[in-house]
Amino acid sequence: MPELPEVETIKRTLSPHLRGQTIAGVEVYYPGVIAVPDAATFIDLLAGKIIIRLDRRGKYLLFYLTAGYCLVAHLRMTGRLILTAATGPVLPHTHVVFRLAGGGALRWVDSRRFGRLYLGQEDEVTVAAGLKKLGPEPLDPSFDVATLAAICAGRRRPVKQVLLDQHLLAGIGNIYADEMLFLAGLNPLRPAASLTENELVRLHRAMRAALEQGIANFGTSFRDYVDGHGQQGKNQDYLQVYGRAGQPCRRCGCTLERVKIGGRSTVFCPACQV
The missing domain is CATH 1.10.8.50 (Helicase, Ruva Protein; domain 3)
Incomplete structure (x- = not known):
């Protein structure tokens, strides 16, 4: 399972390319990876949202979006989030594709399908994903x-x-x-x-x-x-x-x-x- 350094690295590699990008559309090939809401609502809510910033909490990756929404990703054992060109074949184990208005796509790939995506208003989705139960961050300056x-x-x-x-x-x-x-x-x-x-x-x-x-x-x-x-x-x-x-x-x-x-x-x- 990706741990703090791996999720932090993913955040740092994705942030420069995703900040300010508009999500033009979403394709869901395996709805089971979406914990909340249902797949149809997930697609509808994300369309047109702008990615304001990315953050990390523990092993979770957080995408802060316009209108107060937050997309939370937990990679679990084999989850991957990979930036690719907008065109090209859908590779095996690709379950969700986020199409970006500025070109390119962000693909959720997970061979074992243990990873989960959560979408909702920030205060609600952090509870649903279990973020409120996490302990302190060991790299936070306040962690002494x-x-x-x-x-x-x-x-x-x-x-x-x-x-x-x-x-x-x-x-x-x-x-x-x-x-x-x-x-x-x-x-x-x-x-x-x-x-x-x-x-x-x-x-x-x-x-x-x-x-x-x-x-x-x-x-x-x-x-x-x-x-x-x-x-x-x-x-x-x-x-x-x-x-x-x-x-x-x-x-x-x-x-x-x-x-x-x-x-x-x-x-x-x-x-x-x-």
Whole structure:
């Protein structure tokens, strides 16, 4: 699933091309990807709307439109939003095409059909999409060590699970949770409440470093993720632990181990992460 750095990269690649564009029309090939409203209303409401700006909240992409409307996209496992020429064949797994008055098209492509689109007035659609339940943004300037400490306080769950809980922290997924815990030198099985003040400072610093690196490298591509131009990211070439179980730690040479935490595969160094 695209995580915070991937969705942020998509936002940044799409924004310069979509801001100020008028949606001339919408074609829906698979209505099941539209959560709200129904497909016919979705098409009618979008026609003629101007895209004012794009934003991101956690793993959600938000298109702010004229007349107070907002289009929310959650890519889930395999969703893609790709800018293309206006003409050309509809490729496999293309479920929605947004035609732009200035030329070109934005295509919603999703091989597994898990992604969802939500459209409505801003205050209503953010509730329908679940945005109101998200925790703070880990890259927001207001997210400090004290905020992280409050999130971890009293929680006996493994710190890896706390990092993945979208109600506590928005946008972090399996890849970046593993990476930030390695950078912080913390065992993912440690209860969140057991972290000391110094360890919380390290984790806070590592969270920013891992996420900022992912954005700087245009996201992590293993299978499905591409940016708004259909280009893969480069961050997979810089990962320290994720996907490297059984290989030597790049820091100490110890064999990286894999465990399941909350049903999620987790890779860590038993020597570097305590």
